[in-house]
Amino acid sequence: MRIRGGVVILVGLFLSSCVAREHRIYSSPQLSALDSVVLAEGDSNYLARPYGLAVTTSGRFVVSEGASSRILVYARDGQLLQVLGRRGRGPGEFLAPSSLATSGDSVAWVTDPWQFRLSAIDLATGRPRRSFTLPYGVNFVVPVDSGLWLAVTDRANGNGAAFVASGDTLAQSVLALPRELRDDPGLMGLLWPTHLALGDSGIVQAYVGLPYVVHADQAGRVLGRYWLPARHRRGFPPDLSERLGTLDTRVIPEIMGSISTLVWFARLESGAWLAVHLDQEMRNKRLSPKAAWVSVLRSDLTAACVDSPLPLSSDAYVWFDTVGDTLYMLQQTVTSDSTAVSYVKSYLVETSGCSWLPTTADAQLIGSTGAPGAR
Amino acid sequence: MSPWLSISLVATLLISCRNVDPVITTLVDGRTLSALASTDDSMLILAIDPGECFGCRRDVHTLIERSRHEPDAVKIVLTRAPDSHEQRAMLIAHIVIAGIVEDGLSSGSLVTIAGREVRSIQNLSALRARPVDSSTAR
Numbered sequence: 225m226r227i228r229g230g231v232v233i234l235v236g237l238f239l240s241s242c243v244a245r246e247h248r249i250y251s252s253p254q255l256s257a258l259d260s261v262v263l264a265e266g267d268s269n270y271l272a273r274p275y276g277l278a279v280t281t282s283g284r285f286v287v288s289e290g291a292s293s294r295i296l297v298y299a300r301d302g303q304l305l306q307v308l309g310r311r312g313r314g315p316g317e318f319l320a321p322s323s324l325a326t327s328g329d330s331v332a333w334v335t336d337p338w339q340f341r342l343s344a345i346d347l348a349t350g351r352p353r354r355s356f357t358l359p360y361g362v363n364f365v366v367p368v369d370s371g372l373w374l375a376v377t378d379r380a381n382g383n384g385a386a387f388v389a390s391g392d393t394l395a396q397s398v399l400a401l402p403r404e405l406r407d408d409p410g411l412m413g414l415l416w417p418t419h420l421a422l423g424d425s426g427i428v429q430a431y432v433g434l435p436y437v438v439h440a441d442q443a444g445r446v447l448g449r450y451w452l453p454a455r456h457r458r459g460f461p462p463d464l465s466e467r468l469g470t471l472d473t474r475v476i477p478e479i480m481g482s483i484s485t486l487v488w489f490a491r492l493e494s495g496a497w498l499a500v501h502l503d504q505e506m507r508n509k510r511l512s513p514k515a516a517w518v519s520v521l522r523s524d525l526t527a528a529c530v531d532s533p534l535p536l537s538s539d540a541y542v543w544f545d546t547v548g549d550t551l552y553m554l555q556q557t558v559t560s561d562s563t564a565v566s567y568v569k570s571y572l573v574e575t576s577g578c579s580w581l582p583t584t585a586d587a588q589l590i591g592s593t594g595a596p597g598a599r
Numbered sequence: 600m601s602p603w604l605s606i607s608l609v610a611t612l613l614i615s616c617r618n619v620d621p622v623i624t625t626l627v628d629g630r631t632l633s634a635l636a637s638t639d640d641s642m643l644i645l646a647i648d649p650g651e652c653f654g655c656r657r658d659v660h661t662l663i664e665r666s667r668h669e670p671d672a673v674k675i676v677l678t679r680a681p682d683s684h685e686q687r688a689m690l691i692a693h694i695v696i697a698g699i700v701e702d703g704l705s706s707g708s709l710v711t712i713a714g715r716e717v718r719s720i721q722n723l724s725a726l727r728a729r730p731v732d733s734s735t736a737r
């Protein structure tokens with residue numbers, strides 16, 4: 225009996241050491257669930273096609289609603305507070321409100337790519353404050369004290385970022401698009417730059433369909449490129465970015481369905497950089513989110529802790545925002561009684577115990593789940 | 600109705616090229632298209648394939664949105680029964696389906712209840728499955 229007990233203990237110790245060794249092999253960022261808030265919807269105020277989420281400093285949720293061309297503002301408990309704007313081309317009107325950003329608690333910046341317009345709305349009064357019509361599409365806005373940083377798709381000049389100083393109406397383009405995107409207008413439209421984040425040492429631009437981010441100073445001089453290694457997400461074939469310029473644009477949906485696309489990039493309060501990748505799958509010729517992964521880059525971008533799985537149960541595309549060190553995610557799903565529900569989940573992102581990987585060009589870009597397209 | 604929609608509808612009415620008989624065209628539940636109309640025979644019926652990208656075309660997007668707010672002015676019918684994924688996608692998009700056409704209408708067909716095809720929205724299938732349903736994809 226004593227021997228049998230000893231064997232059990234030894235086996236237990238062996239298994240726990242294996243688990244510990246596995247744990248030592250790779251540790252992803254820690255995601256601590258903070259809250260889950262259902263957004264109230266009614267007969268006339270529903271979220272049929274959200275196209276952006278922004279969270280104010282006081283915790284209100286601002287959502288761009290593409291179907292009705294309006295902006296819906298929710299309290300932190302999900303109650304609907306305001307419905308702003310309507311379809312149109314006038315002040316305070318939108319054709320296709322999309323990406324959003326908030327300045328503190330009072331102003332929401334709204335991109336409207338169908339009319340190349342960027343508008344500021346006063347969240348207290350619901351009235352428009354200011355708007356720009358730009359010669360290119362704006363993908364993402366980062367308000368700062370001195371003006372606005374914009375991630376743009378400037379097809380004519382191949383620019384990827386711009387800056388609008390406070391009081392100006394013209395944007396100054398500052399960062400060229402990577403060659404892979406610049407060389408082919410078709411691809412550029414599909415793999416457009418997504419996000420721009422600001423740090424003490426400049427700006428970082430991230431792209432939906434490229435495996436690296438670009439670090440530049442505020443004059444647009446490229447300081448470095450940093451590759452995001454993969455462990456658990458699908459990843460990205462190292463040679464794909466080189467081949468993109470030669471591919472038929474019709475195969476892009478299939479490519480997007482076989483790689484991990486970068487869908488959110490932001491700077492955390494801790495100084496580190498946050499990236500969210502989405503693994504999607506083709507369902508009935510339509511891309512649907514299958515898995516989401518959170519990665520963090522050190523503040524100097526030289527190392528990354530990657531691929532923490534983000535719980536995902538969405539029947540539609542997902543949208544993100546970051547405030548402080550908290551990641552917010554807007555999802556939509558259908559309940560068992562065939563009701564559509566939209567909700568925002570929030571997670572605290574921490575990197576204690578993280579395994580850091582180098583972000584050099586030879587970083588492993590394909591995850592442990594197999595080669596892209598293998599499933 | 601927006602000026603854009605008014606102009607396009609008037610223009611397409613003028614160049615209508617084919618007749619669809621709403622009394623003959625039936626839904627899978629046995630009703631005819633004409634049964635969808637309450638009183639107004641100017642009602643528009645847009646037929647869409649449930650696998651289409653609903654928000655990729657501005658004209659389709661506008662008509663679907665109008666069907667939500669003016670159900671007596673625009674109705675949406677499907678060209679085939681949706682599968683479970685498509686059903687969920689339409690529930691999330693808050694698309695109200697008036698019925699499923701048995702045959703006779705292709706995706707993108709826009710007809711009046713009086714039976715006149717006012718417009719065929721071309722190349723809808725080419726717009727399926729945009730790579731990322733993101734802001735600038737529209």
